[in-house]
Amino acid sequence: MNIDLRSDTVTQPSQAMRRAMAEAQVGDDGFGEDPTVRLLETESAAVMGKEAALFFPSGTMANQVALHLHGRPGYEVLCEAQSHIVLHEMGAMAALSGMQPLLISSLEGRLDPGEVRRVMGCRGSYQPPVALLAVENTHNMAGGRVSSLRELQELLEVAAEFRLPTHLDGARIFNAACVLEVSAAKVAEGFDSVMFCLTKGLGAPVGSMLCGRRSFIDRARRVRKMFGGGGHQIGVLAAAGLVALRDGPDRLPKDHELARRLAAGLETLPGIELDVSTVATNIVMFQVRSGADSPGALEGGPAARFCRQIATIGVQAVALSSHQVRMVTHRDLSSEDIDQAVSGMHSMRR
Numbered sequence: 497m498n499i500d501l502r503s504d505t506v507t508q509p510s511q512a513m514r515r516a517m518a519e520a521q522v523g524d525d526g527f528g529e530d531p532t533v534r535l536l537e538t539e540s541a542a543v544m545g546k547e548a549a550l551f552f553p554s555g556t557m558a559n560q561v562a563l564h565l566h567g568r569p570g571y572e573v574l575c576e577a578q579s580h581i582v583l584h585e586m587g588a589m590a591a592l593s594g595m596q597p598l599l600i601s602s603l604e605g606r607l608d609p610g611e612v613r614r615v616m617g618c619r620g621s622y623q624p625p626v627a628l629l630a631v632e633n634t635h636n637m638a639g640g641r642v643s644s645l646r647e648l649q650e651l652l653e654v655a656a657e658f659r660l661p662t663h664l665d666g667a668r669i670f671n672a673a674c675v676l677e678v679s680a681a682k683v684a685e686g687f688d689s690v691m692f693c694l695t696k697g698l699g700a701p702v703g704s705m706l707c708g709r710r711s712f713i714d715r716a717r718r719v720r721k722m723f724g725g726g727g728h729q730i731g732v733l734a735a736a737g738l739v740a741l742r743d744g745p746d747r748l749p750k751d752h753e754l755a756r757r758l759a760a761g762l763e764t765l766p767g768i769e770l771d772v773s774t775v776a777t778n779i780v781m782f783q784v785r786s787g788a789d790s791p792g793a794l795e796g797g798p799a800a801r802f803c804r805q806i807a808t809i810g811v812q813a814v815a816l817s818s819h820q821v822r823m824v825t826h827r828d829l830s831s832e833d834i835d836q837a838v839s840g841m842h843s844m845r846r
């Protein structure tokens with residue numbers, strides 16, 4: 497058995513993607529002459545309801561180029577405390593843009609507009625100015641939770657009150673759109689910029705898109721080059737991205753169903769704590785209870801031990817903290833895979 501639940505980035509490129517890559521028409525994107533890249537950028541902008549889009553090698557680079565453009569050295573980025581831009585982008589906002597995060601904790605990764613207003617309201621002239629508001633939807637570290645359209649609308653209203661530009665980290669925006677039963681453009685509506693990943697549930701081997709106003713995307717192209725992300729015949733990569741963008745979103749309800757199936761199977765597993773009602777999209781998070789000998793550290797903790805144990809039967813997951821494990825469903829999994837993984841884990845921990 498080899499059932500990889502570490503992330504939705506572990507998928508293999510599909511046959512359709514490989515074929516599209518082999519047959520892609522390409523040109524030098526440094527001169528803006530790659531037709532496949534142009535097509536991916538045009539379609540991405542349309543899907544997000546924005547004027548223009550730019551192809552990036554990673555979501556991290558796309559996010560950081562957006563932050564760089566919205567902010568300035570010495571400024572702060574207002575965002576949720578467990579955001580990807582804070583925890584998983586190698587300190588890039590400080591290293592590349594001279595900014596620091598202004599963190600607001602939340603219960604389920606969903607920024608509370610009232611709390612944002614309160615924090616902004618008590619900023620004094622002796623404090624660093626705030627450059628922008630960044631929102632993550634779905635929220636990765638909160639287990640794929642979804643901010644509602646109403647919450648997003650209220651956040652945008654607060655940002656407007658304080659004249660803050662807004663960026664949406666929509667790495668999994670299509671998962672959010674699927675749950676909210678609206679288009680991705682509706683989820684991104686009102687944000688000055690939005691990043692989405694072709695590599696998560698959409699299943700492409702590489703690539704993320706940054707979308708926004710044309711003038712913003714023109715400037716983003718220059719900063720992408722400055723950050724080392726300019727490419728040449730990258731239509732071979734964009735070709736897979738186009739397949740992902742066209743075929744990926746409609747498939748996501750399946751991932752969400754598999755996540756619920758996985759959670760239902762795990763709920764009764766001895767030694768873990770999982771609330772199935774917290775599973776909103778394709779991410780399942782749970783706590784592993786500690787034994788008497790449990791140290792606090794991540795590596796030696798109960799979650800890491802759990803992951804090592806299930807790896808011996810071919811089920812892979814990630815320990816996010818000493819007690820927390822994450823499992824993610826994706827295109828390369830079937831319901832049989834989920835059932836096998838669940839029954840394997842039950843036999844093992846009986």
Ligand SMILES: *Cc1c(COP(=O)(O)O)cnc(C)c1O
Pocket residue numbers: 553554555556557559580581632634635636665667668693695696704
């Ligand atoms: C995956 C992800 C990104 C981008 O990650 P890359 O690996 O750099 O493409 C950004 N934000 C969130 C919330 C993510 O889950």
